[in-house]
Structure formats: C-alpha cells, structure tokens
Amino acid sequence: MPFTAIVLAAGEGTRMKSRHPKVMHKVLDKPLVWWAVRAARKAGASRIIVVIGNGAQEVRDFFASKPVPEGEAPIEFVEQTERLGTGHAVRVVRDAIGGFEGPVCVLSGDSPLLKPETIKALVDETKAKHNACTVLTMTPSDCTGYGRVQLDEAGQVQAIIEHKDCTPEQRETLTECNSGVYCFCGRRLSENIDKVGNDNAQGEYYLPDMIGIYVGMGEPVSSVHCDDYTELVGVNNRIQLAEATKIMQRRINEELMLSGVSMLDPDQVWVGADVTVGQDTVLMPQTILFGHTTVGCDCTIGPNSRLTDAQVGNGCTVDESIIVDSAIDDDVNCGPRAYLRGHTHLLKGAKAGTHVELKNSTVGEGSKVPHLSYIGDCTMGKGVNIGGGSITCNYDGKHKSHTEIGDHVFIGSDTMMVAPVTIGENALVGASSCITHDVPAGALSLERSQQTIKEDWANRYWERLKKED
Numbered sequence: 001m002p003f004t005a006i007v008l009a010a011g012e013g014t015r016m017k018s019r020h021p022k023v024m025h026k027v028l029d030k031p032l033v034w035w036a037v038r039a040a041r042k043a044g045a046s047r048i049i050v051v052i053g054n055g056a057q058e059v060r061d062f063f064a065s066k067p068v069p070e071g072e073a074p075i076e077f078v079e080q081t082e083r084l085g086t087g088h089a090v091r092v093v094r095d096a097i098g099g100f101e102g103p104v105c106v107l108s109g110d111s112p113l114l115k116p117e118t119i120k121a122l123v124d125e126t127k128a129k130h131n132a133c134t135v136l137t138m139t140p141s142d143c144t145g146y147g148r149v150q151l152d153e154a155g156q157v158q159a160i161i162e163h164k165d166c167t168p169e170q171r172e173t174l175t176e177c178n179s180g181v182y183c184f185c186g187r188r189l190s191e192n193i194d195k196v197g198n199d200n201a202q203g204e205y206y207l208p209d210m211i212g213i214y215v216g217m218g219e220p221v222s223s224v225h226c227d228d229y230t231e232l233v234g235v236n237n238r239i240q241l242a243e244a245t246k247i248m249q250r251r252i253n254e255e256l257m258l259s260g261v262s263m264l265d266p267d268q269v270w271v272g273a274d275v276t277v278g279q280d281t282v283l284m285p286q287t288i289l290f291g292h293t294t295v296g297c298d299c300t301i302g303p304n305s306r307l308t309d310a311q312v313g314n315g316c317t318v319d320e321s322i323i324v325d326s327a328i329d330d331d332v333n334c335g336p337r338a339y340l341r342g343h344t345h346l347l348k349g350a351k352a353g354t355h356v357e358l359k360n361s362t363v364g365e366g367s368k369v370p371h372l373s374y375i376g377d378c379t380m381g382k383g384v385n386i387g388g389g390s391i392t393c394n395y396d397g398k399h400k401s402h403t404e405i406g407d408h409v410f411i412g413s414d415t416m417m418v419a420p421v422t423i424g425e426n427a428l429v430g431a432s433s434c435i436t437h438d439v440p441a442g443a444l445s446l447e448r449s450q451q452t453i454k455e456d457w458a459n460r461y462w463e464r465l466k467k468e469d
C-alpha cells in the first residue's frame with residue numbers, strides 16, 4: 001500500500017562526539033539514515049522525505065552518490081533550519097510539500113534496525129481502523145529517556161508523556177514506551193499538526209503530543225506493540241553504534257547461513273546490505289564483504305579478506321586477499337595476499353597468486369600471475385604465464401601506459417615490461433629482461449648481460465679470508 005515516509009534526521013547527535021552528523025555514522029557499510037530509508041522502501045513507501053539539518057550537505061551528498069534502485073521512490077530532502085523538536089520537524093515538512101495525502105509514517109534516522117514488516121503492520125493498522133495515528137510501542141528493560149505511553153482502563157492509548165515531563169510515579173509505573181515510530185492519516189496530520197505546542201520541560205514541539213490531541217478530539221488512535229526491542233535500538237553514542245552493528249551483522253549472517261552459506265565463525269564475518277553470496281560458499285574468519293559485492297557458489301572466501309564492489313564467480317578461492325572494484329570469473333584462485341583493484345578482471349581459471357597486485361588489467365582464461373608481481377593497465381590473453389617478480393612499468397611519473405600480452409606468452413621471472421609495449425602471442429621472454437620494444441609473435445626476447453665464469457675464483461677467495469684470521 002502506498003504511503004509517505006518521513007525520516008527524521010536533523011538532530012545534532014552531540015553524544016557521538018563527531019564532526020559528522022550522527023545519521024552519517026555507519027552500521028556495517030552504510031550510514032544510519034540509509035538503513036531507515038531502506039526499511040521504508042522495502043515496506044513499500046511511495047514517497048520518502050528525509051528531514052535534514054545538522055550536516056545537511058553531507059547527507060545530501062551521500063544519497064546523491066547512490067543511484068535510486070529501479071522502481072523505488074527517490075528521496076526528497078526538507079531542511080529544518082531550526083531544530084525545535086520532532087513536532088516542528090513534521091510541520092516544516094508539511095509546509096514544504098503543501099500538505100500530506102494518504103498514510104504518513106514517521107521514522108527516526110538514528111534507528112537502523114527497524115524491519116519493513118513492522119512498518120507495514122503499522123500502516124495496515126492505521127488503514128484498518130481509520131486511525132488518525134497509530135504509534136509503535138515497546139517495553140525496554142530500561143525506560144530511561146523514553147516517552148511513556150499512558151493507557152486507560154481498557155488498555156487504549158491516551159497520551160504520551162516525555163520522560164522529562166513525567167512525575168516520579170509515572171516514571172515508575174508506565175513501562176510501555178514510545179518507539180518514536182508512527183503512522184498518521186496524512187490529511188488529519190496536515191490539519192492538526194499546528195495544535196502541538198512547546199509548553200513542556202524541554203520547550204520543544206513534541207510530535208507524540210499528537211496522540212493526546214487526537215484523543216481529546218475523539219479521533220481514533222491505537223498502538224502496535226513491537227515485541228522485539230532490538231528493532232528499535234536507537235543510536236545516540238558510539239557504544240550503541242557498535243551494538244546496532246552487532247545486531248545487524250547477526251541478522252544478515254543468519255539469513256545467509258539459512259540460505260546455504262557456511263561461516264566458520266559468524267562473529268568474524270561482516271557482510272553489507274547489498275551483498276549476495278551463493279550456496280555452499282564458505283566465509284572464513286576476518287572476512288569483510290561490502291558495497292555491491294556478489295559471490296557465487298562453492299567459493300571459499302577468507303580468512304583475512306576484504307571485498308568491496310567485487311564480483312566473484314563460482315568455485316573461486318580468495319585467500320587473505322583484497323578485491324576492490326574488480327571481478328573474477330569462475331574457478332579463479334586469488335592469494336594468499338593478492339590485491340586486485342581498479343576494474344581488474346580475471347577470466348575463468350585464472351590465478352593471481354602470492355603478493356601480486358593487479359590494477360586495471362584483464363587476465364585471460366587460465367592465465368597465471370603466481371608470485372610477487374605488479375600488473376597494471378595490461379590486457380593479457382589466455383594461457384599466459386608471468387614469472388615471479390615481473391612488473392609492468394606503466395607509469396613514467398606523469399602518464400599511465402598500456403601493456404598488451406598475447407595468448408600463450410611465457411614471461412620469465414623478474415621481467416620489466418616498460419609500457420607502452422606489446423608482446424605477441426606465443427612469444428617467450430627470458431628471465432630478468434627489461435623489455436622496452438615490442439616482441440613479435442612467436443619470438444624469443446632476451447635482454448640481459450652475458451654471464452661470466454671464473455674457474456676456481458671462489459675457492460681462492462675463501463682461502464684468502466681464512467688466512468686473515
């Protein structure tokens with residue numbers, strides 16, 4: 001069902017002790033506010049309005065750098081220049097967009113764990129009961145700081161009283177709390193939001209005052225209780241940020257394990273929100289999969305590996321390696337300790353071995369770069385073998401140049417290929433050559449000084465040293 005989501009994200013977040021706005025701090029690989037927006041999108045929001053204030057430009061820039069997923073609502077920003085409270089924030093939105101239509105859900109930008117199902121339940125309740133407002137409530141073990149829900153004898157919501165405005169007795173006895181998530185009827189919210197005043201302990205316009213106002217007007221309101229308090233954990237400091245990250249890590253990892261992915265120790269695997277992992281893949285400890293990373297089936301990733309915006313085929317091994325902005329096709333082995341970056345692409349059955357760095361290069365089918373090499377700005381055909389310690393010298397201090405290596409080329413160890421240079425197919429380059437000219441297909445190229453032999457020289461040398469003692 002279409003609804004509008006308002007994500008409140010203007011607050012300062014002083015307890016984060018940060019130069020960045022609170023909502024830009026990350027849970028796994030995404031800022032807090034992104035998670036709230038995603039939950040709204042997944043719940044089916046047709047319009048998403050993010051209220052920004054503190055660090056507004058940073059929030060705008062972040063979303064501007066992310067394409068809107070196909071078929072999903074773009075984000076509209078409304079700036080709240082004075083932070084006069086949650087009620088004020090909603091009033092600013094109403095004024096900016098000229099009034100609300102349909103259901104309006106209000107979410108907090110600092111609550112990343114709320115599930116889409118919970119938002120849907122709130123919208124459904126609002127529609128079914130023609131409510132002016134439905135509030136999501138919770139019963140945390142410690143209610144300190146939360147608004148308390150006042151119920152009548154029949155258990156109907158009467159009002160919400162902020163912690164600071166409660167009497168000591170109310171703080172003791174009222175254990176059901178406001179989660180800060182609501183679904184309103186848009187039309188009635190537009191008409192009545194101005195009724196919220198600021199005559200309270202904090203001198204702020206409280207959005208939850210709408211509940212008492214509606215009850216006084218005889219408008220229907222009700223509550224939905226969220227039994228899983230972890231969904232509503234709010235982030236106010238970096239300890240809570242780490243707690244929220246832990247909960248999200250578990251949630252994602254458990255979903256992956258139930259879908260057929262193994263983890264030696266799920267506490268030591270971090271998988272971002274936009275990552276997919278195929279069946280029978282094993283994720284070893286200290287593995288981080290972030291960004292738009294996809295991993296196929298039957299792979300072993302880790303230990304000690306970081307993949308960001310990486311595409312991994314089926315049957316691959318990535319051992320103590322880093323892959324950034326790069327792809328490996330089926331049956332590719334990486335590592336231990338390979339570093340692939342800058343749109344590198346390894347085709348089927350290729351290998352990037354130990355202490356190998358590959359940048360902006362294509363490695364053809366079955367080709368191997370097994371040991372201690374740097375390959376940058378290179379196109380390599382199939383069946384190539386690059387001897388240990390070989391380097392494409394692609395940078396002259398100013399320009400980057402290309403190296404072309406044909407099919408079935410054999411490059412001896414410790415070869416320098418000074419780009420731009422082309423090595424034709426089936427060519428052979430002798431070890432320790434510095435290649436500055438193109439090598440024709442099928443040729444041998446050798447660039448090194450003649451080896452000399454001095455018979456018995458070493459024996460005499462050792463003798464002389466002994467006599468010196």
Ligand code: UD1
Nearest residue numbers: 008009010011083084085086089109146147178179180206
């Ligand atoms: C709010 C509720 C409280 C509830 C709690 C749940 C109010 C008055 N109280 O308290 O009943 O138990 O959430 O977590 O709403 N914000 C703006 N503009 C403002 C003020 C706040 O955008 O002018 C944003 C904040 O950035 C934050 C959210 O609104 O994301 C909630 O504001 P916050 O000040 O954290 O309210 P709480 O004290 O947590």
Ligand code: CA
Nearest residue numbers: 108110234236
């Ligand atoms: Ca809060």
